[in-house]
Amino acid sequence: MRMLGLKSIVLAAGLALAGVGHAAPQAPAAPAAAPSGSTPAAAKPAAATPTDPMLAMDGAPAMLPTPGVGMPVAGEIGLQPQATKTGERALGFHNHILVPVITAISLFVLALLLWVMFRYRASANPVPSKTSHNTLIEIIWTGVPVIILALIAAPSIGLLAQQYKPAPDGAVTLKAIGNQWYWSYQYPDNGGFEITANMLKEKDEVGAGERARTDADGPKLLAADNRVVLPVGVPIRLLTTSNDVIHSWSIPAFWIKLDAVPGRVNETSFTIDKEGVYYGVCSELCGARHGYMPITVEAVKPAVFAAWVKAKGGTMPNTGPSAGKPSTAAPAQPGAALETNTAEIVNTTGPVENATSAAPAINQAAAAGNAGQ
Numbered sequence: 001m002r003m004l005g006l007k008s009i010v011l012a013a014g015l016a017l018a019g020v021g022h023a024a025p026q027a028p029a030a031p032a033a034a035p036s037g038s039t040p041a042a043a044k045p046a047a048a049t050p051t052d053p054m055l056a057m058d059g060a061p062a063m064l065p066t067p068g069v070g071m072p073v074a075g076e077i078g079l080q081p082q083a084t085k086t087g088e089r090a091l092g093f094h095n096h097i098l099v100p101v102i103t104a105i106s107l108f109v110l111a112l113l114l115w116v117m118f119r120y121r122a123s124a125n126p127v128p129s130k131t132s133h134n135t136l137i138e139i140i141w142t143g144v145p146v147i148i149l150a151l152i153a154a155p156s157i158g159l160l161a162q163q164y165k166p167a168p169d170g171a172v173t174l175k176a177i178g179n180q181w182y183w184s185y186q187y188p189d190n191g192g193f194e195i196t197a198n199m200l201k202e203k204d205e206v207g208a209g210e211r212a213r214t215d216a217d218g219p220k221l222l223a224a225d226n227r228v229v230l231p232v233g234v235p236i237r238l239l240t241t242s243n244d245v246i247h248s249w250s251i252p253a254f255w256i257k258l259d260a261v262p263g264r265v266n267e268t269s270f271t272i273d274k275e276g277v278y279y280g281v282c283s284e285l286c287g288a289r290h291g292y293m294p295i296t297v298e299a300v301k302p303a304v305f306a307a308w309v310k311a312k313g314g315t316m317p318n319t320g321p322s323a324g325k326p327s328t329a330a331p332a333q334p335g336a337a338l339e340t341n342t343a344e345i346v347n348t349t350g351p352v353e354n355a356t357s358a359a360p361a362i363n364q365a366a367a368a369g370n371a372g373q
């Protein structure tokens with residue numbers, strides 16, 4: 001209960017700060033754009049409740065992270081609970097096959113070592129055997145490991161194939177672009193709007209007008225100002241690339257880790273089974289602030305996702321899964337540079353012309369500020 005009380009206070013503080021974003025829900029960059037003028041908090045008193053549809057800076061629906069889900073837990077070992085079918089399969093493979101096999105082999109080898117050390121020590125065995133070959137034992141110590149490896153390989157290859165299965169038609173495409181040191185995201189099937197995600201700083205690190213991390217945003221070093229919103233139960237086609245050096249987009253609870261390489265696009269797919277907030281970090285050493293470019297994914301019902309896309313100025317594709325182009329409802333060419341189908345997206349460095357085009361520049365400035373620390 002005491003924990004709950006503390007959380008409520010922190011949450012209230014977070015929502016009050018998040019109230020900065022209420023001033024301009026249509027212009028996500030506005031909070032960052034007007035830090036130096038008046039005190040943002042004074043401009044708009046926060047009337048936020050936990051169900052307020054605004055938590056992340058970009059107007060993502062408010063969803064509180066569940067402790068221990070989609071994030072690491074202090075003092076725990078093992079893998080995070082999985083939120084995808086592939087992840088559950090891999091977790092089962094790890095927990096029920098790999099760990100028992102590894103443990104049994106280690107204990108067996110340890111027992112052999114101990115037996116040899118005591119039974120054949122000089123005092124107990126003064127005259128050593130001169131045996132140099134034993135056909136039966138040699139067949140066993142060659143054959144048994146081969147059988148063990150074959151037994152592990154069978155499920156392992158199936159799992160590997162499942163991890164890189166191309167997304168089916170009708171998948172939602174998310175393109176994650178690594179930058180030193182933040183992530184930007186495009187939704188090419190949804191009008192091509194772009195969002196930019198920077199790490200939320202702690203209370204004692206923020207400058208004037210900046211929003212500090214709260215527990216409602218997520219754990220320290222893992223919470224981003226803008227969340228990647230994705231629908232549950234719908235296949236996601238993940239594309240990764242980079243604007244500078246190699247990064248890696250990773251969400252442990254999805255069993256996803258895909259390198260983001262400059263000049264090429266990597267692809268994989270996954271389907272999130274459970275709603276929730278999931279956290280990850282860049283998983284490829286990419287420079288000084290490698291440890292400060294977190295990934296926050298908010299998995300929501302498809303209808304909520306559609307509403308969020310609309311709020312971002314994007315569009316939902318026509319019911320035909322292979323419609324390809326944004327629907328005619330698209331506002332004034334938002335996806336002009338991005339209406340190609342996902343396989344041929346190569347324009348990662350050009351300016352993104354859409355409703356949120358101000359965001360990258362401003363956030364890059366913010367990122368540069370971060371780098372100066």
Ligand SMILES: [Cu+2]
Nearest residue numbers: 247248282286
């Ligand atoms: Cu990186």
